[in-house]
Amino acid sequence: MSKEVIEQVVTYLTPNVPIVPISQGAEAFVFTTNVHPYNASACKTAGDIPVKYIIKYRPPKKYRHPSIDKTLTKHRTLSESRILAKLSQVPGLHVPKLIACDVYNGCIWIEFIGEDLPESHGFSNLKNFLWMYKTDPYNIAVEKVLFKVGEQIGLLHWNDYCHGDLTTSNLVLHQENGDWSPYLIDFGLGSASTLVEDKGVDLYVLERAIISTHSKFADKYNEWILMGFKSVYENEGKKGQQKLKDVIKRFEEVRLRGRKRSMLG
Template sequence: MTDKLVSQLQSHVPNIDLKLISQGAEALVFETTTHPYSSSPSLRNASQFIIKYRPPKPYRHPKIDAQITKQRTSGEAKFMYKLSKLAIPCPSLISCDFSHGIIWMEHLGKNLPNGNISSLKNWLWYLEKSSDTEARCSGDDVQQLCFEVGKLIGRLHLNDMIHGDLTSSNIILEEQDSVWAPALIDFGLSSFSGLPEDKAVDLYVLERAVDSTHSDFAQSYNAWILQGYEAAHELKRFKKFGKKKHLETIKRLEEVRLRGRKRSMLG
């Protein structure tokens, strides 16, 4: 089945090297060394690029499927474009084919010493498996990075933008001046909303993801993330409304947590 989907993509981007790196229900993600327009691109990581492909869904009517694919692909690209205009770190757009569900973008992240790409999840896992786990996972570097992750999400929400799938896998780390800096990826479920409920759910999804994948240190990680989130709302340019928005979102987050605990108890 996967070979068939790869062949479908190759029919739209012929003679392009493709390496499948991720496959979800909605889309496939490929790595390529080919830039669609230039042999010497000037992006930060110009040797590799990402192609995200939404293949046709055979269970949907072809016309409806084509419309959904076009809407979701263009919506994701518009979200990424607005992020770049706001200087919120995310992959740079290179090329889009909305009708065929293709987004060609910059490849963020580099490999860690264990060979995994430098997502927040993989970096924390790498530290948690080190010989001096307690010291490294409780250190200033981790605290500062979690704080910066919180600030990044705060900036996203202050612009009424919702990620929709905030997990530690969808936060990629870029090395800047020998320090890790977070960037966001995967906006297939993104949306625009000023509602505290939507922002609280975004935070809750990340909180649960950290709880499940980094249980030993999750309490500290999540606390540091929320500290950074609050700090973003205290920036001078958001002074008029930042504190109010933060209080509204955190109050709603407490309600979302309560609903989550009730669902867990009821099974």
């Protein structure tokens, strides 16, 4: 990560907020910090363990006209913050809490989710979790997690929101009393949407992500995800059943379009 970017973020946050770079994506630079922006007592747990927070920063893009760039940065930062804040209100849905945002400078402060997996298997996103079980792929722990992943997507879609970039890295597992709970992160492309097309595409993107990284076990894995997804709609009576039929129909159409496209090259 460039020194220039880090220095820029430090000017926005002040030197009192130490940051550690952890990721550089297409859109944003991501840092961790132990400092809460407005609640000093939230910097440590009751057991005196430092609490981690995420700071996501969208830097200016030099190839864009400065005024268009400012508008876009403000729009995208605000959009991600708004959707996170709204999703936190949905009962049962797991997303990191929004702590603060500085839309003009492109910074969002959010709750840190996840931990390191045992035996150096890396950060606890779904991708690494599935790799961790590669020698025992149909373990009940895997089935439980994938069902819950499906439930989370079902809840998101049932409430008419779409993620827009459902990869196995954007599903982070948080451990609670020995059980793993999936959280959805990165709502940079998220939106409120009633469209079955957007929902079908979300399901297809995740299905492809599972196939591309865990191809041998992908059929079972995708089946478990879909079971969890369906369970949310099925719990909503007749209306849920009808909506589920519509989403699954479109998902199958999206999948077919994807196949045709890859056959044609």
